[in-house]
Amino acid sequence: MIIKEVSAQLVDIFFRKIFFCVIISLMNKVKCALSGETFEVSDLEQELRAKFGFGASLPMIKPKYRFRQLGSFWPHWNLHSRKCDRTGKPIISIFRPECEYPVWQRSVWLEENNPSQADFDFTQPFFDQAWALFKQCPIPHRTGNKNENCEYTDDCWYSKNCYLAHSIYKSEDAQYCYRSLVRDSQGSIFSINSELCNDDINCYDCFDSKYVLNCRKVQNSAFLYDCRNCTDCMFCFNLRNKQYCFGNKQLTQSEYETKIAAWNLSSQKSYTKAKKFFADMMTNLAFHRAQSIDKSEDCTGNYQSENNKAENIYFSQQITDSVNAIRAYESSHYLDTIGCTIGERNYYSTTCQFSTYDNFFSFACTECQFIDYCAYCFQCENCFGCCGLVGKKYCIFNKPYSEDEYFALKDKIIAHMKQAGEWGQFFPGHFAPNPYNESWSSFYWPLSNSEQETLGFRTCEPLHREPVKTAEITEIPDTVDELTEERTEWLLQQIFWDESYRRPFQITKHDITFAKKLKVPLPHSFYMARIQENFRWLPFDGELRDGTCGKCQKSIQTSWPTKYDRRILCEACYLNLVA
Ligand SMILES: [Zn+2]
Numbered sequence: 001m002i003i004k005e006v007s008a009q010l011v012d013i014f015f016r017k018i019f020f021c022v023i024i025s026l027m028n029k030v031k032c033a034l035s036g037e038t039f040e041v042s043d044l045e046q047e048l049r050a051k052f053g054f055g056a057s058l059p060m061i062k063p064k065y066r067f068r069q070l071g072s073f074w075p076h077w078n079l080h081s082r083k084c085d086r087t088g089k090p091i092i093s094i095f096r097p098e099c100e101y102p103v104w105q106r107s108v109w110l111e112e113n114n115p116s117q118a119d120f121d122f123t124q125p126f127f128d129q130a131w132a133l134f135k136q137c138p139i140p141h142r143t144g145n146k147n148e149n150c151e152y153t154d155d156c157w158y159s160k161n162c163y164l165a166h167s168i169y170k171s172e173d174a175q176y177c178y179r180s181l182v183r184d185s186q187g188s189i190f191s192i193n194s195e196l197c198n199d200d201i202n203c204y205d206c207f208d209s210k211y212v213l214n215c216r217k218v219q220n221s222a223f224l225y226d227c228r229n230c231t232d233c234m235f236c237f238n239l240r241n242k243q244y245c246f247g248n249k250q251l252t253q254s255e256y257e258t259k260i261a262a263w264n265l266s267s268q269k270s271y272t273k274a275k276k277f278f279a280d281m282m283t284n285l286a287f288h289r290a291q292s293i294d295k296s297e298d299c300t301g302n303y304q305s306e307n308n309k310a311e312n313i314y315f316s317q318q319i320t321d322s323v324n325a326i327r328a329y330e331s332s333h334y335l336d337t338i339g340c341t342i343g344e345r346n347y348y349s350t351t352c353q354f355s356t357y358d359n360f361f362s363f364a365c366t367e368c369q370f371i372d373y374c375a376y377c378f379q380c381e382n383c384f385g386c387c388g389l390v391g392k393k394y395c396i397f398n399k400p401y402s403e404d405e406y407f408a409l410k411d412k413i414i415a416h417m418k419q420a421g422e423w424g425q426f427f428p429g430h431f432a433p434n435p436y437n438e439s440w441s442s443f444y445w446p447l448s449n450s451e452q453e454t455l456g457f458r459t460c461e462p463l464h465r466e467p468v469k470t471a472e473i474t475e476i477p478d479t480v481d482e483l484t485e486e487r488t489e490w491l492l493q494q495i496f497w498d499e500s501y502r503r504p505f506q507i508t509k510h511d512i513t514f515a516k517k518l519k520v521p522l523p524h525s526f527y528m529a530r531i532q533e534n535f536r537w538l539p540f541d542g543e544l545r546d547g548t549c550g551k552c553q554k555s556i557q558t559s560w561p562t563k564y565d566r567r568i569l570c571e572a573c574y575l576n577l578v579a
Helices: 002-027 043-051 063-071 106-112 126-134 253-261 268-284 403-419 440-444 449-454 485-492 509-518 527-535 571-578
Strands: 029-031 038-040 080-083 090-093 153-157 165-169 172-175 178-186 192-201 207-213 216-219 222-225 228-237 243-246 297-305 308-326 329-338 341-350 353-360 369-372 381-384 393-396 496-498 503-505 545-548 555-558
Touching: 043 308, 043 329, 063 308, 063 329, 063 341, 063 440, 126 403, 165 172, 172 509, 178 509, 178 527, 192 509, 192 527, 207 216, 207 268, 222 268, 228 253, 228 268, 243 253, 381 403, 393 403, 485 509
Parallel strands: 153 165, 165 178, 172 178, 178 192, 192 207, 207 222, 216 228, 222 228, 228 243, 297 308, 308 329, 329 341, 341 353, 353 369, 369 381, 381 393
Antiparallel strands: 029 038, 080 090, 496 503, 545 555
């Protein structure tokens, strides 16, 4: 009898649970206010929203459009020659000369920082008042810290002797690199712990290799895709633990050496031909893993490793209990973030980095805790609506308060913002110090000026650049071996014009040394053209698309474009292939 009652109760609880789940899942479907598409808000996302105080509402736009909005606040792809607005000295900055914020050379900004303050006016909307204040507050000319001889860089940390490199960390002698931790390398994109590499893309622990994509631990190799623990290999894909393979065929050492001798990779013509060969190999021969997720549990997204409970996450490592994040590292409880690293509880923010905790609706803040609606703050705690502050606590609109005053006023402002429908919204697009076309988002989602205007992004006119050149690109020697002493001196003095990117470039002494050492061609284009060309090998569109496994026809989700269909594999088929 008791057993019967207990089982009846269990059945009842079971059906209540099912009913509850159905209701929740119906409740968690939202029509995107921008595209009209329906999207689902997962239980984990809603759990995080509840933790952050937003559990009673649902997001209004799809994660992809949240990424686009947040990414428009991340200055990218450009370095400008301009003046420091404090000292008048020439600087290389990520901001255009016409940037609405005063731009100060970072070291001056750290030393002399004392931005304007304002009282909060309860008769005005928050964002109107914030903008009136923010545009008076100096911001540092670039992101990054603790570098030596890295003037021509951005977002560079703990690095030495780097040049024309962006988003690099603990790197040395890195040129034309992006989001990497490398030594003595050129053209590295998303590469970690690699050395003496040229055009290594999304690679780990690689050495002395050229044009390697999605590889781990490869050495003395060239034009490899998705190979691991391979040495002396060329034009191979999906290989594991091999040596002397060419075109995935096992050769003897002498056969291999004869084969590669036909490819002189220090020649620009030969290198370009090899790149074409590689692209054909990618389309017609190689197999592609639908999602690149390693050593992770309960994760969706792409390009991630060592994550746990991470949904719709891209280009991230060691993160847990997070949803909708891009470029996150060593973090937990992140929701709707881009470029936020090493922290906990970050929500709806862009590039809030290092020792962050409770960073909400903020951008470009470093080592800050308990901040809301802040920008360009450094080592601050408990700040609300602040811009350009260094080492401050309990500030609202940059004005300091006592701890008690701070929390009382903050609560009143939040109530005021809720009434105006501002609370929970990210900054309007014009708060970005960079135009949309010079943002991370413009790479993935290029928009016309009128589309940008409609969406509230900051627009710009293209910079007018007259071609500057003293010599033609065709005059750059095909291989560095052709360079006599006299010709070297001539080359170092020339300016070349990259017509496709409409930018001038030069060849440096280091380029010549590097080309000789690695037996690779000299640069033949503007550095950013090369960075972006390499970066395109990591396809991403803000969400995964549905597809079918090329072997077993099982449904998959992937970032690979449709041109690779029939060669994109589900995880089981992929693991079987590389076993
Ligand atoms: Zn399959």
